Amino acid sequence: MAQLTRTERQIALALFVGLAVAGLLMVAGGRADPLGLHGALILGVAVFGSFGIISKYYEPLPGADRLREYYDDPSKFGVVAAMVWVAFGLFMGDWVAWLLVNPDLTFDAAWSSFGRIRPVHTTSVIFGFGGNALIATSFYVMQRTSRARLPDQLSPWFVLLGYNLFCILAVTGYMLGITQSREYAEPEWYADIWLVVVWIVYFVTYLRTLARRKEPHIYVSNWYYLAFILVVAMLHIVNNLAVPVSLGHAKSYSLFSGVQDAMTEWWYGHNAVAFFLTSGFLGMMYYFMPKRAGRPIFSYRLSIISFWGITFFYIWVGSHHLHYTALPQWVQTLGMTFSVLLLVPSWASAGNALLTLNGAWHKVRDDATLRFMMIAAVFYGLTTFEGSFMAIRPVNSLSHYTDWTIGHVHAGALGWVAMITFGSIYASVPWLWKRDAMYSARLVEVHFWLALAGTIVYVFAMWNSGIVQGLMWRTYNESGTLTYSFVDSLIAMHPYYIARAVGGLLFLIGALVGCYNMYMTIRAAPQRKRLASTSDMPAAVPAIAPAE
Amino acid sequence: MTFIAHDTLVWLSKSIGLFYLLILSAAVVVYAYWPANRKSFERAAKSIIEGEDRPWG
Numbered sequence: 176m177a178q179l180t181r182t183e184r185q186i187a188l189a190l191f192v193g194l195a196v197a198g199l200l201m202v203a204g205g206r207a208d209p210l211g212l213h214g215a216l217i218l219g220v221a222v223f224g225s226f227g228i229i230s231k232y233y234e235p236l237p238g239a240d241r242l243r244e245y246y247d248d249p250s251k252f253g254v255v256a257a258m259v260w261v262a263f264g265l266f267m268g269d270w271v272a273w274l275l276v277n278p279d280l281t282f283d284a285a286w287s288s289f290g291r292i293r294p295v296h297t298t299s300v301i302f303g304f305g306g307n308a309l310i311a312t313s314f315y316v317m318q319r320t321s322r323a324r325l326p327d328q329l330s331p332w333f334v335l336l337g338y339n340l341f342c343i344l345a346v347t348g349y350m351l352g353i354t355q356s357r358e359y360a361e362p363e364w365y366a367d368i369w370l371v372v373v374w375i376v377y378f379v380t381y382l383r384t385l386a387r388r389k390e391p392h393i394y395v396s397n398w399y400y401l402a403f404i405l406v407v408a409m410l411h412i413v414n415n416l417a418v419p420v421s422l423g424h425a426k427s428y429s430l431f432s433g434v435q436d437a438m439t440e441w442w443y444g445h446n447a448v449a450f451f452l453t454s455g456f457l458g459m460m461y462y463f464m465p466k467r468a469g470r471p472i473f474s475y476r477l478s479i480i481s482f483w484g485i486t487f488f489y490i491w492v493g494s495h496h497l498h499y500t501a502l503p504q505w506v507q508t509l510g511m512t513f514s515v516l517l518l519v520p521s522w523a524s525a526g527n528a529l530l531t532l533n534g535a536w537h538k539v540r541d542d543a544t545l546r547f548m549m550i551a552a553v554f555y556g557l558t559t560f561e562g563s564f565m566a567i568r569p570v571n572s573l574s575h576y577t578d579w580t581i582g583h584v585h586a587g588a589l590g591w592v593a594m595i596t597f598g599s600i601y602a603s604v605p606w607l608w609k610r611d612a613m614y615s616a617r618l619v620e621v622h623f624w625l626a627l628a629g630t631i632v633y634v635f636a637m638w639n640s641g642i643v644q645g646l647m648w649r650t651y652n653e654s655g656t657l658t659y660s661f662v663d664s665l666i667a668m669h670p671y672y673i674a675r676a677v678g679g680l681l682f683l684i685g686a687l688v689g690c691y692n693m694y695m696t697i698r699a700a701p702q703r704k705r706l707a708s709t710s711d712m713p714a715a716v717p718a719i720a721p722a723e
Numbered sequence: 724m725t726f727i728a729h730d731t732l733v734w735l736s737k738s739i740g741l742f743y744l745l746i747l748s749a750a751v752v753v754y755a756y757w758p759a760n761r762k763s764f765e766r767a768a769k770s771i772i773e774g775e776d777r778p779w780g
Contacts, residue, residue, distance in 0.1 A: 244777055320771060322779040389779035392767045462771060471768035476755040479764075483751040487744065505733065 176227075178237045178248060183329040188228045190333070195221035201365070204423035209351045210365070213344055213425070220340060237328075245318040249331035251607050253311025254600055255697075256339055258690050260303025261593070265683040268296040272676035276669070286350040294349045294361045300588065301359065301451065303342045308596045309455040310335055310377070313400045315603060316462045317381060320397055321388030330380040337373035341366055353425045357440050359447050360414050364427040367415040374408045395478045399458030402486050406450040414443035434501045442493040449489035452587065456595050457485070457524055463599040464548045465531055468538060473530035477523050484520025488513050495566035498575060507568065514566030518559060525556030543616070543623040547598030550627060554590025558583065573649070578668070579641025582634050589630040589682060597626065597689060604693055614695035618688055625685030632678030640671035 179187065198221055201214025271293050274280045281287045314331055318324060325331055345362040348354070354361045362370075381404055385393065417427040431439050465472050472478055494502060494510030529552050532539055539549050561583050565574050574580060601619055605612050613619055647664040651657060754760065 242778070318778070319775040322775060324778045390770060392763055392770070394767055394771060465768075466771055469772065471765075471772060475764040475768040479755045480751055483747070487747060503729070505729075509736070 176231045177234060178241055178246065179328045181236055183327065184228060184232055186329055187332070188225060188232075191221045191225040191228060195225065197221075205425070206423065208424050209348070209353050210423060210425040212351060213348065213353075213365070216344070216347065217340070224336075242324060244324070245315075246325040246328060246331065247315065247318075247607050249325075249335050250311040250315045250603070252332075253307045253314070253335055254604065254607065254693075256335070257304050257307035257311060257596070257600070258686075258693060260299050260307060260342070261686050262683075262690055264296055264299025264304055265679070265686050267292055267299060269676060269679040269683050271296050272672065272679045276672045276676055285352070291349045291352070294354065295346050297359065298342065298345045298349070298361065300593075301447075302345065303339075305452065305456075305592060305596070306338060306342070307335070308600065309400075309403065309451075309459070310338060312459050312463075312599055312603065313381070313404075313455070315607070316394075316396050316458065317384050317400065320390065320394035320462065321384060322390045323384055323387040326380065326383040326387060330376055330383075334373055334377045334380060337369065337376070341370045341373060344369070348425075355415070355417065355427065355429070357414065357429070357443075359444055360411070360440070363425050364415070364417050364419045365425070367411065367417075371408070371412060374404070374411065378404050378408060394462070395472075395475065395482060396458040396462040398479075398482050399454050399461065402482070403450050403455035403458065406446060406454070406486075406490075410443045410446050410450070414439055434497075437497055437500065438494065438502060438506070441496040445493035445496060446490060448587070449485070449492075452592050453489070454485065456592055457482075459599045460524075460528055460548065460551065460595050463595075463602050464528055464545075464552075467542070467545050467548065467598070467602045468532055468535040470531055470535055473527050473533070477527045481520040481523040481527065484523070485517070488517045488520065492517060492566065495571065498568050498571045511566050511568055515563050518563040521559035521563075522556060525552050525559070528552035528555075543619040544598050544601040544613075546623055547594050547601065547626075550623075551591050551594035551598060554586055554594060554630070558587040558591055561586065573645040574641060577641035577644040577648075578637045578671070579645065582637025582641055585637065586630070586634045589626070589633060593682075594626065594630075597622065597686075600693070601689075604696055608697050609701050610696055610699060614692050614699060618692040622685045622689045622692070625681050625688065629678045629680070629682030629685060632681065633675050634678075636671045636674035636678060640668050640675070643667055643671075 176184075195218055198214045198216070198218030202211050202218060203214075205211030205214050270280065271289065274289055274292070281289070285291070314325060341362070344366040348362060348366065353363050355363055360367075381401065385397065416430040418430065419425075419427040429436055429439075461472060461478060491513040492510050494506045495514050496510075498507050498511070500507075529549070532545075532549055535545075539545050564570055565579070565583060574583075601613060604610070644664050644667070647659040647667060648657075648661075650659060755764075
């Protein structure tokens with residue numbers, strides 16, 4: 176707020192007033208419909224935000240010297256928001272896991288039934304945690320690799336606050352029973368439209384910063400981040416094309432039906448994995464890993480080849496989610512073929528990351544932050560291999576609809592996405608808040624081992640569970656009927672479900688340790704102040720580069 | 724009634740689609756390994772390691 180210029184403060188206030196009007200219209204139009212409740216929520220946020228602006232409106236305006244620094248306040252907010260969402264999202268996830276062990280854990284409430292808290296978990300971890308981490312690090316990386324400050328102070332805040340509002344609408348909506356029933360795209364039409372607005376501002380902010388760059392070459396991370404922003408916009412808009420029952424009603428109906436609907440959803444769904452959960456995080460990896468290891472990426476050329484490979488192959492693979500369905504055979508084969516081809520650029524990226532560490536293995540041994548990134552690259556390699564393998568139709572006949580899929584997803588989400596994010600956050604927190612290091616290196620170590628142990632327990636439990644399930648469902652007796660009933664397979668799952676919930680718990684505890692460590696780091700006195708207070712040392716004066 | 728017949732799509736993917744991807748793959752490899760680009764890529768890889776603590780100029 177202190178860095179916002181007078182005009183920006185005025186625009187921010189106008190935006191909050193506009194948001195309040197929108198909220199009010201939703202309350203009026205929605206009446207008894209859950210839409211009205213969301214309107215009230217939006218109104219509340221807008222009023223709160225307006226007062227926030229008004230109370231700071233007459234604070235001193237920022238000087239021109241701010242332009243000599245990067246604008247990191249939005250990144251700081253994004254990192255904190257990501258950690259809050261991950262603690263909440265992992266808690267909900269572990270609750271869902273225990274719910275599958277003991278179905279009474281809904282406590283007889285509608286909002287806590289499996290069908291509602293499961294999307295609360297997925298949205299909180301993917302969009303709340305992953306999304307905030309991506310936005311925060313993208314602003315961070317883009318500014319540094321371009322040697323340029325963000326174009327203004329308002330639009331990054333619009334993106335971050337608007338995005339978090341979307342996440343809150345999504346999560347509260349599920350608990351109220353609002354859902355489109357499209358996996359990973361559950362929020363209803365009004366939240367979807369809001370996200371489009373936020374996303375366009377994000378894209379424009381990114382391009383404006385790139386246009387201001389002083390470094391002529393656009394570093395590879397920015398390509399990955401840009402692919403993430405651009406393709407997610409495209410996926411989100413097409414998959415959410417729908418007609419609401421009325422403007423005062425939360426429910427809408429998709430433009431697609433039948434197998435086209437399924438194909439659109441999985442075109443979106445798998446590309447959400449590709450461009451939300453892979454592309455952006457590769458951008459993160461290509462910046463933070465070399466930076467932390469103090470070595471340039473092993474092969475920059477390979478990173479370009481894998482970028483185009485991933486971008487052009489991934490877009491075709493969604494149909495592997497619909498093997499043995501009404502989807503035409505040739506579309507299934509297309510998805511399968513591209514899934515197998517995808518292994519090439521995926522392993523090129525994973526290999527490139529691991530080879531970067533060649534010569535820095537002693538750092539990996541001593542530094543848990545770098546080890547987070549290293550393990551992430553290993554899991555990225557493992558999961559992409561597994562994914563290509565599972566997309567092969569006969570393999571899919573065993574794995575589909577079983578817990579193997581859940582195991583695969585979590586090997587990717589916990590092992591790759593969360594690990595690279597924790598590594599990047601641990602690297603960037605001291606840089607962002609100008610501290611020497613994290614509050615406790617030992618606690619990073621504790622987090623690392625809890626996260627790794629949790630992931631391994633989780634994934635092994637689900638591999639076993641999935642394969643047992645798949646085999647039980649296809650075992651026939653001599654008379655040609657199924658040997659096991661569905662309930663038999665369910666009973667066989669029970670011990671694995673307990674193991675999975677324990678693995679998830681370990682991962683959750685690790686994340687909470689991480690939250691504490693970050694809180695203590697942020698709370699500690701800044702480096703510059705401490706240096707200044709030790710009398711026999713010269714105060715560190717930032718060297719200002721002469722204006723060119 | 725469908726917009727595009729199955730046969731048309733198959734023809735499209737086996738001809739234009741196939742060559743589009745082949746040409747694209749070749750173009751990317753040529754771009755990445757073009758000798759003149761070598762220097763700028765090497766410089767780019769090193770560029771993130773230092774000299775980025777504040778915006779330039």
